[in-house]
Amino acid sequence: MKGQGKTTLKELIRNQWFFLLVVELSLAVITGIVNPRFFNISNIMNILEQVAVLGIVSSGMTILIILGEIDISVGANIGLSSCIMAMLIQRSSSPILPVVVGIALAVGNSFLVGLTSRIFRAPSFITSLAFISVFQGIALAITKGSFQTIYGKFETIGMARFAQILPLSFIISIGAYIVVHFLLSYTKFGRRIYAVGSNPSAAYLSGISVTRTKLTGFLLSGLFVGIATMVLLSRIGAAQPSTGSGIELQAIGAVVIGGTPLSGGKGRIIGTLLGVFLMGIISNALNMLRVNPYLQEVTFGCLIIAALAVSALSSYRGKGRS
């Protein structure tokens, strides 16, 4: 956990996060040499803006995965919440209440995924799979499949830039990482997350309520999904039922690339942060290098496999990371 004090060079090299950082920097340098526009401030800010939503969703996903749970309905949840948020904004003078309602809906949706998983003793993978259809279906029904534009009524969060440069959405995502880091490392709840993820029976016999801990995890993840919805809607200015779809796989990918195993009980947010950045950099670099967009998809898949290989190899060597 806090072995940083006496990190030797050897440990540093073994560290998956260090490895990720090196990969990211080298990628940036190579892309920058081929296409110097990569290092333009506007391009870098563009990357930061693009990874903001993914970062917020991945922060919540990190909590769930350490808990030994997963939620593959976050994309559909964003779809439904953003549609409702947009439709309410259309009908009201101030966006504040609609945003609050939308976030609350996202929290409730995520809680439902967790609750059904606990009540029916089914893996959350399955219950969230089921809820993908529910969320998408409801979104389609209420929008009748149409595009919900908000005509610039709620632009601030998505468009504002701090000091004219740094996107506000990126600052919000950094806030999400910091909150999750603080929760995981310094709070009682964080200890419960690791304990429940590592060994639910042991946690239960030590007086921790496994159900309460897991449901709190789903509530938190829902909150992050809600915030991500708000940022996304503000940036795009419109919503449709398919908004956000596919982000669940990117988020799970980012968490796994960051060295958090799906078996739970291990992992840190710094890994997720680097995982998200890697996704952003690669996607941008591939665009800069004019790689066929279909091949970009292939690259993401290979990336996740590569991350699994790195973490498998480092655990073969024994210790390495906490």
Added chain:
Amino acid sequence: MLERETPLVYLKNITKIYGFHKALNNVSFDLNKGEVHCLVGENGAGKSTLIKILSGAIAPDAGEIYINGQHFRSLTPRRAIELGISTIYQDAELVDSLTVADNIFLGSELSSKVSFLVDKKNQIKRAQEIISTLHLPLVADMMVEELSASQRQMLQITKALYREAKVIIMDEPTSSLGMEEKPALMSIIRELRDRGIGIIYISHYLEEIFEIGDRVTILKDGMNMGTYNIADVDIETVVQKMVGREASAFFSRRPVEIGEVQFEAKNITKANLVQDVSFSVRKGEIFGIGGLVGSGRSELVHLLFGAMQPDSGEIWLRGKKLTIRSPEEAIRNGIVLVPEDRKKLAMLIGRNIIENTALVHNEFFRNSILSQKEEQKLTSSVMRELSVAMQSELQTVEELSGGNQQKVIIGRWLLDEESFVLYIFDEPTKGVDIGAKENIYELMVKLAEKGKSIIMVSSSMPELISMSDRIGIMRHGRMVDIVESKTITEEDLIKRFIGV
């Protein structure tokens, strides 16, 4: 023995070591055609290890295996089956969703004319043939999930016969059977024996052994205490051989002043597991719970700790009736449990020693934000008190030795000692080296001196006798007896466990 025909099985000077523990020490064992050879011994005497070696599940560290005179260093499960060795397990590995016939032919299905289809009709016919030669109460096309425990056993025997088993190993075959089903099993065993099959019969119930056995081998602490013709021994002698140790196996503890009754369990009942158990533990008292494996010891303490809900019964602590619906509530009320299975039920694998130790303490901590300094300080002091051998508190817990792991787990319950009244230890020294054992005993005495009540479930008789003030004896889910440990011998104890 050897001048007669070659034995079916001859295990010669087998040794198996687990860590620092010799599970089998130079044990020899043989089995002839058409004989029932019984294997007896306490929990942990080495019976299961011997069987695992013969069925190929594990390899011995030293010794030789002869099957029909053919020499082997070790066997694999597949090899053992090919050689005609079949084991009938207590928890049978049967596929519930298939029929009796399907299970018999599992892995070697009969093909029909279309080569990759299974010839179900033929399978059912062949299976029924085997079943009827033994007059077994089975139907070949029944679903396995509908079978009773006794029928499942019959199915395993049928399966063994189909594989042309020459040696059948039965591990506690009557433990899952009702009284009325035993005679049927006994007559099947006789039938098998008359067909020339060699049977290794393991049971805690000595009367069965005298009913069915031809010879008996007694194991104790991994050593062969002798092999006898059943006709030449009596129950007394067998019991004596099963127990009896040098004084060094016993720990001599300080006496602790015992006060008033602090904990009471009244009529605790849980269907099929624990029947109507009542006992009390006083201040400063160590109350041992002994009994055979499967007698309901662990289930009882899990009921007291709220990890399982009793159907009926009451728990009283310091004159107050408690309703405990979860371990969380038990802990809040001052009852704690150190469970038997460290890896499964206690250790946070992959997490460091501080997190493992401070786990319970953190739950008592008032603020939501933890003081990492305090965590570290408390952990260090407890680890020092228990003399845990480690490089750093940031090591993950699974890197420690078994004994040190156990100390970390126990340490978890010491940080908030003043809030706890009753400590339950389930097999506290299982898989623990001698040094750590003494630390743990010492700690239990210290807790008793501080006025805690202690319940200790143990399979080790020296441990029960030397640590406990009184011993509650569990048999078939009931606490059949409570004895003063000062006056009891190992021999008395095992007799009460078995019920002879």
